[in-house]
Amino acid sequence: MAANSQFSMAVHVLAMLARSKDENVKSDCLASSVNTNAVVVRRLLGQLNQASLVVSQTGANGGSRLARCPNEINLAEIYKAVNCGEVFALHAKAPSQDCSIGKNIEAVLGCIQREIDKGIAEKLSRYTLQNVFEMVEQGKAS
Amino acid sequence: MAANSQFSMAVHVLAMLARSKDENVKSDCLASSVNTNAVVVRRLLGQLNQASLVVSQTGANGGSRLARCPNEINLAEIYKAVNCGEVFALHAKAPSQDCSIGKNIEAVLGCIQREIDKGIAEKLSRYTLQNVFEMVEQGKAS
DNA sequence: GCATTTGTAGCAGTTAGAGTTACAGAGAAA
DNA sequence: TTTCTCTGTAACTCTAACTGCTACAAATGC
Numbered sequence: 001m002a003a004n005s006q007f008s009m010a011v012h013v014l015a016m017l018a019r020s021k022d023e024n025v026k027s028d029c030l031a032s033s034v035n036t037n038a039v040v041v042r043r044l045l046g047q048l049n050q051a052s053l054v055v056s057q058t059g060a061n062g063g064s065r066l067a068r069c070p071n072e073i074n075l076a077e078i079y080k081a082v083n084c085g086e087v088f089a090l091h092a093k094a095p096s097q098d099c100s101i102g103k104n105i106e107a108v109l110g111c112i113q114r115e116i117d118k119g120i121a122e123k124l125s126r127y128t129l130q131n132v133f134e135m136v137e138q139g140k141a142s
Numbered sequence: 143m144a145a146n147s148q149f150s151m152a153v154h155v156l157a158m159l160a161r162s163k164d165e166n167v168k169s170d171c172l173a174s175s176v177n178t179n180a181v182v183v184r185r186l187l188g189q190l191n192q193a194s195l196v197v198s199q200t201g202a203n204g205g206s207r208l209a210r211c212p213n214e215i216n217l218a219e220i221y222k223a224v225n226c227g228e229v230f231a232l233h234a235k236a237p238s239q240d241c242s243i244g245k246n247i248e249a250v251l252g253c254i255q256r257e258i259d260k261g262i263a264e265k266l267s268r269y270t271l272q273n274v275f276e277m278v279e280q281g282k283a284s
Numbered sequence: 285g286c287a288t289t290t291g292t293a294g295c296a297g298t299t300a301g302a303g304t305t306a307c308a309g310a311g312a313a314a
Numbered sequence: 315t316t317t318c319t320c321t322g323t324a325a326c327t328c329t330a331a332c333t334g335c336t337a338c339a340a341a342t343g344c
Contacts, residue, residue, distance in 0.1 A: 006332095007230040012237060012247050019243065026289070033241040034233070037334050042290065058290040059342025075254070079230070087229065087262060088149040088221070091176070092302085095154060099175040101161065104278045105154045112217070112269065119265045120229060123258050132254075136246045148301095168320070179303050184321065201311025202319040234333085290341075298333080303326105310321080 006082040009034055009044055011132060014078065017054060018070040018133045024063030044082065051081035070133055076125035087116045148224040151176055151186055153274060156220065159196065160212040160275045166205030186224065193223035212275055218267035229258050 013030050027045065031038040045064050048054045053073060056064040066073070090109055095102030155172050169187065173180040187206050190196045195215060198206040208215070232251055237244035 004332095005231040005234045008232050008247075008251050011251060012233070012243065015243050015247060016241075024289095028289090033238045033244045035235045035237050035244070038290095039292085039335070040333065042292085046291075056290065057342080058288090058340070060286095060288040061343060062289045062341080064290090083230075088225075089147040090150050091154070092147045093177045095177050096175045099158075101154065101157050101278050102175045102177070104281050105150075105157060108274060108277045109150050109153060112266075112274075116262055116265050119261055120258055123261045124254075127254065132250060135250045136243055139246050139249075146301095166320095170320090180321095181304075181323085182302065184323085188322075198321065199311080200309070200319090200321040202317095203312060204310080204320045206321090286344085288342085288344105291339090293337085293339105294335100295337105296333100296335085299331085301329090301331105303328080305326085306324085308322090308324105310319100312317100312319085314315100314317080 004083065006044065007079055009036070009041075010048060010078050010082045011075065011129075013041065013044060014048070014053065014066065014070075014073070014129055015133050015136055017064060017066045018129055020065065022065055024057060024061060024065055026063045030064075047082050048078075051077065053077065053081060066129075069130075071128045071130035073129040074125045075127045075129070075132070076121040078129075079121070079124050086113060087120065088113065146225065148186065149221055151178070151183075152190060152220050152224045153217065153271075155183065155186060156190070156195065156208065156212075156215070156271055157275050157278055159206060159208045160271055162207065164207055166199060166203060166207055168205040172206075189224050190220075193219065195219065195223060208271075211272075213270045213272035215271040216267045217269045217271070217274070218263040220271075221263070221266050228255060229262065230255060 012034055016030055016033060017025055027038040027041045031041045034041060045054055045056055049056055052067050054064050055067045056062070090106055090113065095105060097103050154176055158172055158175060159167055169180040169183045173183045176183060187196055187198055191198055194209050196206045197209045198204070232248055232255070237247060239245050
């Protein structure tokens with residue numbers, strides 16, 4: 001499966017930023033906690049920046065920080081920021097239009113897909129970054 | 143993203159089998175409707191067979207058919223049969239254990255992940271293959 | 285000016301999946 | 315029994331996507 005670990009990495013990074021409050025955190029520092037390369041983190045921060053979740057600053061004493069309070073950011077926003085946003089993909093190649101099923105299956109699946117995606121967003125939106133941060137700090141997983 | 147179109151293909155194939163009732167359908171026929179290769183379909187049918195959703199027969203007049211009535215098969219089962227079953231992947235490489243966040247984030251994310259996956263399964267289980275088949279036949283997407 | 289840090293381009297390595305060919309084995313029908 | 319038809323599966327290539335890395339321009343504080 002498309003092991004999309006971008007979301008996990010994003011939550012991890014944002015939790016680090018939540019811990020540092022208004023202080024800028026360098027991509028190097030984030031990268032070593034996530035255990036990856038600083039460039040990978042900066043690419044991710046670029047996406048989070050486009051979604052208005054973080055603010056970055058170049059230059060000496062630069063780095064990134066949250067654009068909003070941790071309790072004003074929910075996981076659905078994060079998911080949306082880093083994901084194409086579909087649980088499952090529709091047909092890679094269009095099915096045969098000569099077949100009654102091939103002709104209509106995509107519309108039906110698309111409809112179901114949207115419903116599931118809405119459900120995911122709804123569930124994720126119940127968690128704020130603040131909630132996650134607190135769970136992590138308390139070392140409890142629920 | 144991990145464009146996992148296996149689920150779409152599986153529903154497509156199973157809908158074709160639902161249409162053919164107890165008659166065996168050849169992988170060639172399924173492949174041409176899905177617009178892919180027969181071997182790809184047979185690999186998928188192997189997974190569906192392991193999940194007891196279809197029965198296949200080798201030899202002349204062989205092929206595949208549903209193992210159960212279409213109204214006794216729901217989409218959650220199909221999803222489970224072809225998917226690793228996680229919305230998002232956890233960290234590819236374990237995060238730094240020297241960081242309080244790195245140390246606990248995986249447990250927290252794992253917990254959230256399981257909750258979301260349960261939500262997806264719950265929503266998918268509301269649709270039977272029969273429902274999908276009828277929607278496709280009627281050419282309506284809801 | 286100088287040191288530091290981001291943003292981003294460009295490249296190599298890895299992985300997952302799709303598509304293809306090939307062939308052994310099962311099973312119906314003559 | 316032989317033959318014809320299918321499935322199951324292995325092996326290979328191609329492609330797309332992601333990761334990791336180096337490099338460097340531009341921004342910014344001192």
